[in-house]
Amino acid sequence: MKDRLLTPGPAEVPPETLLELAKPVFHHRTKEFRAILMAVTQDLKDVFQTKNDVLIFASSGTGAMEASVVNLLAPGDKALCVRGGKFGERWSELCERFGARTINLDVEWGQAVRPEAIEAALRKDPDIAAVYVTLCETSTGVAADVEAIGKVVATSGACLVVDGISGVGAMPMKTDEWGVDMLVVGSQKALLLPPGLAFLSVSPKAWARIEKAPRRAYYFDLRAARKALAKEDTPYTPANTLIAALKKSLDLLKKEGLEAVWARHTRVAQATRAAVEAMGLKVYAARPASALTAVLLPDGVDAEAARSLLKKKYGVAVAGGQDQLKGKILRIGHLGYADTLDLLGAIVALEMVLAEMGVPVPLGAGVAAAQKALLAR
Numbered sequence: 001m002k003d004r005l006l007t008p009g010p011a012e013v014p015p016e017t018l019l020e021l022a023k024p025v026f027h028h029r030t031k032e033f034r035a036i037l038m039a040v041t042q043d044l045k046d047v048f049q050t051k052n053d054v055l056i057f058a059s060s061g062t063g064a065m066e067a068s069v070v071n072l073l074a075p076g077d078k079a080l081c082v083r084g085g086k087f088g089e090r091w092s093e094l095c096e097r098f099g100a101r102t103i104n105l106d107v108e109w110g111q112a113v114r115p116e117a118i119e120a121a122l123r124k125d126p127d128i129a130a131v132y133v134t135l136c137e138t139s140t141g142v143a144a145d146v147e148a149i150g151k152v153v154a155t156s157g158a159c160l161v162v163d164g165i166s167g168v169g170a171m172p173m174k175t176d177e178w179g180v181d182m183l184v185v186g187s188q189k190a191l192l193l194p195p196g197l198a199f200l201s202v203s204p205k206a207w208a209r210i211e212k213a214p215r216r217a218y219y220f221d222l223r224a225a226r227k228a229l230a231k232e233d234t235p236y237t238p239a240n241t242l243i244a245a246l247k248k249s250l251d252l253l254k255k256e257g258l259e260a261v262w263a264r265h266t267r268v269a270q271a272t273r274a275a276v277e278a279m280g281l282k283v284y285a286a287r288p289a290s291a292l293t294a295v296l297l298p299d300g301v302d303a304e305a306a307r308s309l310l311k312k313k314y315g316v317a318v319a320g321g322q323d324q325l326k327g328k329i330l331r332i333g334h335l336g337y338a339d340t341l342d343l344l345g346a347i348v349a350l351e352m353v354l355a356e357m358g359v360p361v362p363l364g365a366g367v368a369a370a371q372k373a374l375l376a377r
Contacts, residue, residue, distance in 0.1 A: 001315040006346050008138050008292035008319055008333035009166055010188040010195050014252060017192055020245040028240040034232040036244055041229070043250040047191070047258065048168065048183055050175035050201050055225040057198045058239035061165035061186030064198035066094055067220035068161050068182045069132075072206060074213045075099030077129040080121050080158070082113045085139035086322050087163055091132035098216070103128065109140050109325065110294075112287040115148040122156045129209065130159045136167030139322045141285040141294030141331060143171065150179035159206050165189060169253065170265040170291035170335040181206040187242065190265070190291065190335045192249035196242050202226075265290040268334045268343055271373040275347045278369030279354070279361050284329050291335040294321075295350075296328065298359060303327050306353050314349035340374055 005012045026033065037056075044054045057063050069091075073079060079100040081092040084107035095102045105121055107113045113133065122128055131153050133144055146162055153160040159181040164173050168183070169190025175183050180203070187197035202210070202222060210222055219236060228235040253261055269290040273283050276295050284294035297303045303320055304327050310316040319331040330350075334343055347366045354361045 003315045003317065004342055004345060005317050006333050006338060006342060007317055008189070008331055008335065009186070011190070011192075011333055011336035012338060012342075013194055014192055014249065014337050016252065017245050017249045020248045021194075021241060023241070023244070025241055026244075028234075028238055033238075033240055033243075036240075036247055037234070037238070038232050040243055040247050040250060043247070043254065044185075044199055045201075047250065047253060048164075048175045048185065048199075048201050049173065049177065050183070052175065052201045052203045053207075053226055053229070054199055054201045055222060055229065056234070056238065056243065057200070057220065057225075058196060058237075058242075059198045060195055061163070061184055061198045062090065063220065064184040064186075064200040065090065065163060067200055067217065067222060068184055069094045069100070070098050070217045070220060071210050071222040072130055072159060072161070072182065072213060073098060073100045076101060078103060078125060078127050079130050079132060080105060080118065080125075080128050081132045082107060082118070082134065082144070084111060084113060084142060085109055085134070085137035087137055087139060087165075088132075088134050091134070091163065095132065110142060110284050110286055112142050112144055113149070115145060115152050118149055119152040122152065122158060126156065128156070128158045130161055132161045132163070134163040135173060136164070136171065136289040136291045138166040138292065138331070139325070141283075141289055141292050143167070143285070143287050143289035145287075146173065146180065147178045154179040159203075159209060166291045166335070167289060169261065171289060172262055175201055176203075187246065190261075191246070192252060192336050193242065193246050196239055197246060262290070265335060267374065268338070268340060269293060271340070271370040272332060272334055272343060272347075274373040275366035275370040279351060279366040284325075292331050292333045295330045295332060297330065297354075301354070301357060301359055303330050306330060306350075306357060309353045309356065310346075310349055313353070316346050316349045318346070344370060
């Protein structure tokens with residue numbers, strides 16, 4: 001049975017990139033690696049739509065999230081954290097861990113934060129140093145309106161920090177145009193790579209605050225990373241084989257074209273949502289992201305049991321819910337290397353699993369709706 005990885009990260013990796021990872025390990029303090037590093041850094045700037053510095057770390061995306069907190073904020077600085085899911089909560093946890101005075105803006109799970117709520121919080125407390133938001137809340141499938149949020153934050157003295165880990169590459173993220181001061185991205189989502197790399201873009205506005213903050217990080221010291229990058233190097237041993245493979249993946253994205261990549265994800269996401277509704281189910285997110293679809297199952301239907309059957313009987317791996325959503329939703333990833341036939345196969349499998357569990361799903365309805373949505377584009 002063929003396995004099909006349709007979780008919202010890690011995602012499937014193209015064979016060209018896997019072949020690059022199969023090559024022998026090479027030394028990193030060489031002109032050959034420096035050339036790769038600089039090429040990848042420029043390509044990442046293009047994907048992130050920024051002219052700002054882009055720094056690379058050997059970590060998961062959470063490592064770059066931590067770097068954006070420990071470097072930007074001094075103990076006692078105020079941070080506004082938007083919490084509408086597990087990863088928004090992570091911003092709050094990180095800020096608290098490093099001594100920030102955290103102001104939590106709680107949003108109902110499944111809903112997107114209103115930019116006006118951020119504006120009101122900044123007006124109420126003009127001493128806020130940073131606003132932490134999530135482009136794609138992977139735990140709920142919600143997309144935030146970062147463009148509108150950026151306009152709000154730009155009128156204040158705060159820096160805007162965005163978790164783009166599951167969103168960047170799957171949906172528009174125009175870092176400079178939208179006024180994003182720090183953007184966090186991970187390798188294992190839409191950037192066509194296994195887990196292990198994290199990326200962080202830093203604006204001049206953010207650097208000005210970083211330079212005034214006490215130097216508390218060591219491995220995640222952004223000043224050390226920027227100093228090394230100016231010499232076409234890294235301060236510590238890089239994950240050089242992953243970075244070489246990333247070059248191959250970024251070449252694939254460049255060949256397709258960024259606008260086309262975004263359009264492809266939008267097309268597949270819309271088809272998935274059409275299938276869900278045709279099956280009599282509900283899309284959980286009020287403002288759905290293009291990276292994944294969170295599917296709310298009917299009351300009394302155990303989503304974890306459905307997820308287990310999908311994997312056991314059909315080799316389809318999807319994600320379940322977290323915290324209060326555990327056992328209630330399935331999260332279908334359609335980002336990165338996933339294509340339309342992967343999606344259609346997953347819908348077929350989901351229909352059969354739910355029918356086997358006694359859910360009155362009209363077999364074929366979801367597939368037909370997805371096909372119509374795909375053909376309509």
